[in-house]
Amino acid sequence: MAEQDFMTDEAMYDKALLDSLLLNNEIDAFRDEFLELHTYDQGAYFTQADDELRNQMYHLLSPKEVAELLETTEMEDEDYDHIFDTMDARYASDMLSEMSFDNAVDLLKILPKTKVASLLLLMDKDASEEIKALLHYEEDTAGSLMTTEYISISEMMSVREAMIHVKEQAPKAETIYVIFVQNDKKKLVGVISLRELIVAENDAYVEEVMNERVISVNVADDQEDVAMIMRDYDFLAVPVVDYQNHLLGIITIDDILDVIDEEASEDYSRLAGVSDIDSTKDTVFTTARKRLPWLMILTVLGMITATILGNFEETLEKVALLAAFIPIIGGMAGNSGTQSLAVAVRGISTGEVDEQSKVKLALREAGSGLLSGLCCAVLLFIIIVLIYQTPILALIVSFSLTIAMTVATLSGALVPLLMHRMKIDPAVASGPFISTINDIISMLIYFSLATTFMSYLV
Amino acid sequence: MAEQDFMTDEAMYDKALLDSLLLNNEIDAFRDEFLELHTYDQGAYFTQADDELRNQMYHLLSPKEVAELLETTEMEDEDYDHIFDTMDARYASDMLSEMSFDNAVDLLKILPKTKVASLLLLMDKDASEEIKALLHYEEDTAGSLMTTEYISISEMMSVREAMIHVKEQAPKAETIYVIFVQNDKKKLVGVISLRELIVAENDAYVEEVMNERVISVNVADDQEDVAMIMRDYDFLAVPVVDYQNHLLGIITIDDILDVIDEEASEDYSRLAGVSDIDSTKDTVFTTARKRLPWLMILTVLGMITATILGNFEETLEKVALLAAFIPIIGGMAGNSGTQSLAVAVRGISTGEVDEQSKVKLALREAGSGLLSGLCCAVLLFIIIVLIYQTPILALIVSFSLTIAMTVATLSGALVPLLMHRMKIDPAVASGPFISTINDIISMLIYFSLATTFMSYLV
Numbered sequence: 001m002a003e004q005d006f007m008t009d010e011a012m013y014d015k016a017l018l019d020s021l022l023l024n025n026e027i028d029a030f031r032d033e034f035l036e037l038h039t040y041d042q043g044a045y046f047t048q049a050d051d052e053l054r055n056q057m058y059h060l061l062s063p064k065e066v067a068e069l070l071e072t073t074e075m076e077d078e079d080y081d082h083i084f085d086t087m088d089a090r091y092a093s094d095m096l097s098e099m100s101f102d103n104a105v106d107l108l109k110i111l112p113k114t115k116v117a118s119l120l121l122l123m124d125k126d127a128s129e130e131i132k133a134l135l136h137y138e139e140d141t142a143g144s145l146m147t148t149e150y151i152s153i154s155e156m157m158s159v160r161e162a163m164i165h166v167k168e169q170a171p172k173a174e175t176i177y178v179i180f181v182q183n184d185k186k187k188l189v190g191v192i193s194l195r196e197l198i199v200a201e202n203d204a205y206v207e208e209v210m211n212e213r214v215i216s217v218n219v220a221d222d223q224e225d226v227a228m229i230m231r232d233y234d235f236l237a238v239p240v241v242d243y244q245n246h247l248l249g250i251i252t253i254d255d256i257l258d259v260i261d262e263e264a265s266e267d268y269s270r271l272a273g274v275s276d277i278d279s280t281k282d283t284v285f286t287t288a289r290k291r292l293p294w295l296m297i298l299t300v301l302g303m304i305t306a307t308i309l310g311n312f313e314e315t316l317e318k319v320a321l322l323a324a325f326i327p328i329i330g331g332m333a334g335n336s337g338t339q340s341l342a343v344a345v346r347g348i349s350t351g352e353v354d355e356q357s358k359v360k361l362a363l364r365e366a367g368s369g370l371l372s373g374l375c376c377a378v379l380l381f382i383i384i385v386l387i388y389q390t391p392i393l394a395l396i397v398s399f400s401l402t403i404a405m406t407v408a409t410l411s412g413a414l415v416p417l418l419m420h421r422m423k424i425d426p427a428v429a430s431g432p433f434i435s436t437i438n439d440i441i442s443m444l445i446y447f448s449l450a451t452t453f454m455s456y457l458v
Numbered sequence: 459m460a461e462q463d464f465m466t467d468e469a470m471y472d473k474a475l476l477d478s479l480l481l482n483n484e485i486d487a488f489r490d491e492f493l494e495l496h497t498y499d500q501g502a503y504f505t506q507a508d509d510e511l512r513n514q515m516y517h518l519l520s521p522k523e524v525a526e527l528l529e530t531t532e533m534e535d536e537d538y539d540h541i542f543d544t545m546d547a548r549y550a551s552d553m554l555s556e557m558s559f560d561n562a563v564d565l566l567k568i569l570p571k572t573k574v575a576s577l578l579l580l581m582d583k584d585a586s587e588e589i590k591a592l593l594h595y596e597e598d599t600a601g602s603l604m605t606t607e608y609i610s611i612s613e614m615m616s617v618r619e620a621m622i623h624v625k626e627q628a629p630k631a632e633t634i635y636v637i638f639v640q641n642d643k644k645k646l647v648g649v650i651s652l653r654e655l656i657v658a659e660n661d662a663y664v665e666e667v668m669n670e671r672v673i674s675v676n677v678a679d680d681q682e683d684v685a686m687i688m689r690d691y692d693f694l695a696v697p698v699v700d701y702q703n704h705l706l707g708i709i710t711i712d713d714i715l716d717v718i719d720e721e722a723s724e725d726y727s728r729l730a731g732v733s734d735i736d737s738t739k740d741t742v743f744t745t746a747r748k749r750l751p752w753l754m755i756l757t758v759l760g761m762i763t764a765t766i767l768g769n770f771e772e773t774l775e776k777v778a779l780l781a782a783f784i785p786i787i788g789g790m791a792g793n794s795g796t797q798s799l800a801v802a803v804r805g806i807s808t809g810e811v812d813e814q815s816k817v818k819l820a821l822r823e824a825g826s827g828l829l830s831g832l833c834c835a836v837l838l839f840i841i842i843v844l845i846y847q848t849p850i851l852a853l854i855v856s857f858s859l860t861i862a863m864t865v866a867t868l869s870g871a872l873v874p875l876l877m878h879r880m881k882i883d884p885a886v887a888s889g890p891f892i893s894t895i896n897d898i899i900s901m902l903i904y905f906s907l908a909t910t911f912m913s914y915l916v
Contacts, residue, residue: 038691040691166656198625232530233530253711257711261722264718264723269800271730271800271889272800274797284825287823288830291794295834298789298793299834300837303841306786307782309785320771326781326784327760327767327784328763332756334789334792336749342727352739364741367746368743376757379754387761387765432796436789443785
């Protein structure tokens with residue numbers, strides 16, 4: 001019986017053993033041990049191996065075996081580039097031909113154009129034609145995610161014929177669990193799951209047992225929309241068609257898992273003002289270099305707030321205590337603005353917020369900003385009066401807090417909604433940016449009020 | 459040929475038509491039209507229907523048909539509660555028996571205990587036993603996600619026998635695409651995909667063609683770990699075992715999609731300091747009520763900063779311009795702290811940050827905080843000198859900025875890492891909380907420095 005691998009943080013392979021088998025060129029022993037592993041674990045071993053070990057692996061493993069492990073492994077773009085630099089070009093092109101077309105395309109998109117051209121030249125003609133066609137689809141569209149290795153049957157086949165056809169096509173297909181039905185004009189007319197096919201009567205016609213209401217995506221659709229459809233409908237695969245409903249390819253659930261992860265990460269990074277959230281392995285310098293552009297812009301923006309406050313120097317000189325409440329007013333505006341920004345951005349991404357509900361959402365946010373601003377203001381008023389016995393100051397601070405929080409909550413929701421309507425990438429509406437804008441607005445409100453009512457303060 | 463449904467924002471069903479068929483009690487016409495739809499669209503129609511229409515639907519649809527549409531629909535907890543309140547108890551229990559056990563359990567967990575007990579009493583005994591067993595697993599564990607409706611075969615079967623067995627079990631199984639192999643002691647010894655079974659020789663034994671290295675999860679494992687495994691290994695289903703490797707159930711990819719969404723939302727909400735990110739449909743009052751507790755706590759915390767600044771009133775009176783740089787120092791500390799908080803929280807969730815890499819991550823964040831703090835400080839120094847011609851003030855502000863950003867970046871990473879080590883729910887380390895703490899620290903640094911070097915400023 002195979003040893004049971006319970007889930008642990010440890011590697012699921014014996015590194016020392018594999019290393020030594022490789023270095024001693026023990027072909028059979030290495031292959032026995034290595035190919036027993038799940039391809040994900042093979043990939044984990046491959047990822048941590050150095051160039052010498054990897055080169056030895058290319059000797060002991062077929063291009064197909066390496067293709068399979070690379071397909072379940074995620075590495076940094078630079079790493080893939082390096083792999084292709086050190087791999088024999090013929091071996092590399094054989095390996096690419098063995099991959100699913102969509103995965104081969106994903107890899108080729110990373111490599112420099114000249115390298116791609118020479119690899120395609122070495123490849124067998126059928127595969128290179130298919131891959132070239134797929135390379136042309138725009139990033140983040142359904143076309144860029146799809147593969148052409150689907151199983152399709154004719155509506156005129158019997159269930160028995162269909163099953164034989166599926167069996168024949170199985171080795172080349174990305175999934176055999178969802179089977180698409182085309183008519184004689186190559187148009188998509190139906191879909192049937194393998195499960196339905198298996199339980200159907202052998203003598204029935206495909207036409208009779210298939211589902212005619214096919215949900216498909218257009219080749220130009222955004223990947224985010226595709227992900228939403230697959231999540232909502234619990235699909236294992238969705239067909240991709242052109243505007244005349246010709247079947248072009250399919251997108252499978254494993255690719256969509258990555259998209260969902262990616263899109264959620266994007267929203268998350270935006271909120272934090274970082275470009276690349278998954279970079280826990282970066283060095284100090286790379287991290288600083290990635291974050292600096294944003295931080296520099298925010299510094300310059302922050303100087304706007306400072307200059308505005310500088311103009312109120314006279315007010316500050318008269319009542320120095322006013323300065324003590326700068327952080328709380330700015331901070332609370334920032335906090336409530338970030339909250340409504342988060343809700344709006346996520347609502348747009350998940351499709352929960354549509355055209356009709358935009359105005360409603362903005363109004364709700366403004367209302368809730370006013371309401372929570374009022375509550376916090378009352379609390380703040382009481383605390384300030386208790387500590388400083390200055391009701392007029394407390395009133396100005398509390399009043400400023402209420403307006404600042406209302407404006408911040410409204411702008412937090414409005415900015416991403418407006419950008420989305422104007423088809424601008426809402427990346428500019430990142431959390432720190434919104435906070436800094438709110439800082440400027442809230443300081444203007446606070447010190448204008450304080451200057452106006454100065455006579456009551458001194 | 460069925461009309462092709464391209465992806466649009468519009469509903470995929472004809473509401474007016476369905477409404478009128480329902481209200482006129484046109485049984486056959488309604489069933490024809492309605493059951494043509496994908497269960498997700500059926501669910502969308504059901505969700506927006508009022509009680510009258512729903513009651514009519516219960517008359518025209520079987521418990522099984524309603525079960526199927528509810529299984530692909532996500533509603534708020536209150537809505538489910540309401541549905542069971544208005545549905546006949548016998549119909550409800552029939553409907554629950556028709557669901558996958560894991561989905562029935564998810565629904566029952568929402569309902570009050572007394573209602574659950576009476577529904578289980580009405581159910582047929584086998585189903586109620588299975589559901590009762592599943593109800594006992596703790597929230598967010600593999601046990602709470604799994605279903606017992608899997609297909610398992612014996613290692614001694616031939617491929618032909620196995621295929622017949624699969625066909626027989628298909629109607630009752632949650633998935634037939636992954637088949638688990640048990641030995642005579644009911645232990646899990648292998649796994650084979652339907653695809654592998656289909657292409658295998660009919661006369662071969664299951665034992666010879668199955669994969670012996672099964673990756674399984676323990677029934678007590680956290681759902682987040684299960685999601686990571688399924689994403690990494692591209693599984694459609696993963697087996698759940700007890701500590702003696704007995705097969706207890708399976709978890710399928712559709713349930714994991716929801717978990718991945720949920721976990722990403724959780725991290726995102728934490729960063730923004732909101733409890734419930736997907737609530738774009740809430741009213742003003744609900745929204746304000748949900749966010750107020752956090753905002754009130756932050757107001758009180760903000761008063762700590764205000765009190766500290768109040769103690770520096772004398773310093774502020776002498777150099778009022780110091781106040782102008784409060785927002786920029788506090789804001790930049792907040793921004794860089796949020797960035798490192800985001801990276802640390804996400805790194806912990808995705809499993810990228812483990813015990814060994816924790817110290818490394820904290821050090822890297824501190825280093826990058828220092829480095830980017832220095833760069834921003836130089837920029838700020840130049841701007842201040844240009845605008846105010848006050849090099850000493852510029853020096854104090856820039857120096858404070860550097861220290862504040864370094865401390866903020868370090869604490870942004872350290873707080874969630876420490877909480878994770880101490881097994882405390884890192885929900886307390888939300889973005890606004892970290893920002894407020896950083897406010898306090900950065901103001902202390904800034905005004906201590908300013909007070910110390912006061913003689914150079916005036």
